[in-house]
Every structure is written in structure tokens, then in C-alpha cells.
Amino acid sequence: MSAVKAAARPQEAGTAYEDDFYTWTxxxxxxxxxxxxxxxxxxxxxxxxxxxxxSEFNSLVSAWRVILLHMLKWDHQPERRTRGWALSIRTHRNDAADVLKDNPGLKSRLAEGLERAYRGARLEASRETNLPLKTFPTTCPYTREEMLARPFPADPDDTTD
Structure with missing residues (x-):
């Protein structure tokens, strides 16, 4: 039987996709x-x-969104900077690097991913800081390189990132 006929044929006896996803898998x-x-x-x-x-693309966007959120908060509320923001940036940089290492095909979508991540980070930054949305630029003020390499010391004497 050809692949076309097999594709057109209904699934033989078994669990329906809609009824029990786990068993179907x-x-x-x-x-x-x-x-x-x-x-x-x-x-x-x-x-x-x-x-x-x-899902892999969304994982990358999610990690970048958190990085950008904390960068915006860091830059717009310097008096409220925390060690947690710096460590979160480091953690999510590592997560994003792992996603890209495991999925090199995502490299063609990096610009789109950064745009999506910033759009979400901007809204969250406004909500979390109680600053007006217009405080934050409508387009990402950071380059991808800056997002991934700008130092954010976790401790006053910490010069590594």
C-alpha cells in the first residue's frame, strides 16, 4: 500500500488521539x-x-523574555536592583544557550524570537515596576549580543557573569 493510501486511511484499531493522548503516544x-x-x-x-x-522555539523565547524583563527592570529601577535579577539573567542565559545548542535550526528565527520576547518583557516590566508602558521603548533597546553578554554582577565584588 502506498504512503498516500496509508495516510488517507483511518487509523486501525487503537486508542483515538482525542480520547487518551498518552495511550495514543x-x-x-x-x-x-x-x-x-x-x-x-x-x-x-x-x-x-x-x-x-x-515548543523548542517557545522555550527560547521564554528564556529571552525573562532576561529582557530583568534587564528592563535593572535599567529603569536601579534603586531596586537585586541579586535575584542578576542570577535570573544568568540562569536564563544558560537555558537559552542550551536550547540553541540542542536545536541549531532555530538560528534562522533569532530575530523573530527576540522581537516576541521583548514584546512580552515590555508588558511584564510595566506591570511589575508600576511604570507606564510608554516608559519602555516599543522596540527592543538591546542587541542580541548585549542581551546575552552584558555583565550583571550578582554581588558587589562579583566581576564575572
């Missing part, structure tokens, strides 16, 4: 491993694989 994995390609739920498998890629 286990059944699909077992079918893949056994080579039972004809009974795979191809449409939902394709959607789930694409969703995994979106």
Missing part, C-alpha cells in the same frame, strides 16, 4: 518501532512532530 511509538507504518495516525503524528519544534 505509546501505541504510535510501538507501531513505529515494529515497522507497522500502515496503521499509524499520520495526520496527528505530523502535527505532534511540528508541535515539538514550536
Amino acid at each position: 505509546q501505541e504510535q511509538g510501538a507501531r513505529l518501532r515494529s515497522g507497522d507504518l500502515a496503521s499509524l495516525d499520520l495526520e496527528n503524528l505530523a502535527e505532534e512532530i511540528e508541535s515539538l519544534g514550536r
